[in-house]
Amino acid sequence: MALIVQKYGGTSVGDIDRITNVANKVAKTRKNGHDVLVVVSAMRGETNRLLTLANEIDARHSPRELDVLLSTGEQVTIALLAMALQKIGCPARSYTGGQVHILTDSAHTKARIVDIDAARVRQDLADGQVVVVAGFQGIDESGNITTLGRGGSDTTAVALAAALNADECQIYTDVDGVYTTDPRVVPEARRLDLLTYEEMLEMASLGAKVLQLRSVEFASKYNVPVRVLSSFEEGDGTLITVEDEEMERPVISGVAFNRDEAKLTILGVPDRPGIAFNILGPIADENIEVDMIIQNVAEDSTTDFTFTVHRNDYEKALDRLQRIAKELGAREVIGDKRIVKVSIIGVGMRSHAGVASAMFKALSDEGINIQMISTSEIKISVVVDEKYLELSVRALHNEFNLA
Ligand code: ASP
Ligand code: MG
Numbered sequence: 001m002a003l004i005v006q007k008y009g010g011t012s013v014g015d016i017d018r019i020t021n022v023a024n025k026v027a028k029t030r031k032n033g034h035d036v037l038v039v040v041s042a043m044r045g046e047t048n049r050l051l052t053l054a055n056e057i058d059a060r061h062s063p064r065e066l067d068v069l070l071s072t073g074e075q076v077t078i079a080l081l082a083m084a085l086q087k088i089g090c091p092a093r094s095y096t097g098g099q100v101h102i103l104t105d106s107a108h109t110k111a112r113i114v115d116i117d118a119a120r121v122r123q124d125l126a127d128g129q130v131v132v133v134a135g136f137q138g139i140d141e142s143g144n145i146t147t148l149g150r151g152g153s154d155t156t157a158v159a160l161a162a163a164l165n166a167d168e169c170q171i172y173t174d175v176d177g178v179y180t181t182d183p184r185v186v187p188e189a190r191r192l193d194l195l196t197y198e199e200m201l202e203m204a205s206l207g208a209k210v211l212q213l214r215s216v217e218f219a220s221k222y223n224v225p226v227r228v229l230s231s232f233e234e235g236d237g238t239l240i241t242v243e244d245e246e247m248e249r250p251v252i253s254g255v256a257f258n259r260d261e262a263k264l265t266i267l268g269v270p271d272r273p274g275i276a277f278n279i280l281g282p283i284a285d286e287n288i289e290v291d292m293i294i295q296n297v298a299e300d301s302t303t304d305f306t307f308t309v310h311r312n313d314y315e316k317a318l319d320r321l322q323r324i325a326k327e328l329g330a331r332e333v334i335g336d337k338r339i340v341k342v343s344i345i346g347v348g349m350r351s352h353a354g355v356a357s358a359m360f361k362a363l364s365d366e367g368i369n370i371q372m373i374s375t376s377e378i379k380i381s382v383v384v385d386e387k388y389l390e391l392s393v394r395a396l397h398n399e400f401n402l403a
Helices: 016-031 045-055 063-087 119-128 152-164 197-205 211-224 275-285 312-326 346-353 355-365 386-399
Strands: 002-009 033-040 092-095 103-104 111-118 130-136 138-140 145-147 170-175 194-196 227-230 237-243 254-270 292-297 300-311 332-345 374-375 380-386
Touching: 002 016, 002 152, 016 033, 016 063, 033 119, 033 152, 045 063, 045 332, 063 092, 063 130, 063 145, 063 355, 092 119, 092 380, 103 152, 111 152, 119 130, 119 152, 130 152, 130 312, 138 292, 152 170, 194 197, 197 211, 197 332, 211 227, 254 275, 254 312, 254 386, 275 292, 275 300, 275 312, 292 374, 300 312, 300 380, 312 332, 355 380, 355 386, 380 386
Parallel strands: 002 033, 002 170, 033 130, 092 130, 103 138, 170 227, 194 237
Antiparallel strands: 103 111, 138 145, 227 237, 254 300, 254 332, 292 300, 332 380, 374 380
8 A cells, every 4th residue: 555646737637537537547546445635736827817817906916815815725725625425435634835834934825835744634544435535725834834946836735745755746637658758849759657756857847747846856866756647548647766777778768958048259358357247246135037158268368158038027137237237348248039948958967968059960961050058967958049949859869769
């Protein structure tokens, strides 16, 4: 007998038929002899609907009240699912995040879980109940309702699985696993059976939107085996777990990409100590997150400095950089919003030479110009013109035999 945490996303609980389908799946897991704790999202579209209502009152609504509002979406689903379970003879009890002591900090709309007191849940499970918990929400020290950021139900599920020392955390969604790349770009993309936490973290941060990034960080920190599966089809999904010695890993596991990128360059800045700080300090002060950074060697006594930001921050960053350029006496500022980042990811890269050159050759064979490169132990990213996104991803998927 195992203890399984199952999480069902908004599409999986999108209407009453689907909630009934979830109840049947949960009941089946229980019939197989397992204890089950279920975490659910709000019904599909509900969180957005609530957000729109708040914005109709005031676009500068209070974050505290927004959390009170948004948390209601999940509260609807837990009650409906518990009823659906009871109807088919499966004892069930639903709880809000606060009721099961999901204690968070007080950062409304993006709170972090700091502690879970799982005693009550354990007791219910021991009594033979299916426990249904509202995802995405918690409570702070003063008893205020908080939410965990969009997609936060994944994190609730993983955190509960960690607190209960569950055997597996199953994330049911509308895709049947994690793919080698987005099948909309490469139809031959393949579902992966196995992925390490590190690889999933890179995939998630690079725009593969299957899991909330924070849930993967949590899973990795507490060693929770996470399985991504479809609510609508049978299958084993993708297991995300710790890398072990025995594991035979391909060199490259996937190709990820991110369209939300923009690039800025400041040309002819004086090359002296403090320059990187003088450029990026004010950018950080504007709350603009910087991703890749490249500084060239100085030829005369000046250098060029390029970095990327989220496309939404481009205008703000450009404006700020122009002022910085004046202050520093730089020659010119240029920028480009039409760029994308494409990355290959794989823990196997650590033990293989020549991966980078194979990547660069595959791109050059397609006539794709690489504008920037960055690497980490298990990832190589390039920035290319957005018009080459699909071509790059396909070429790399092909090069590393991912189909
Ligand atoms: N309902 C929340 C959202 O739409 C949380 C979640 O679904 O994970 O972001
Ligand atoms: Mg989600």
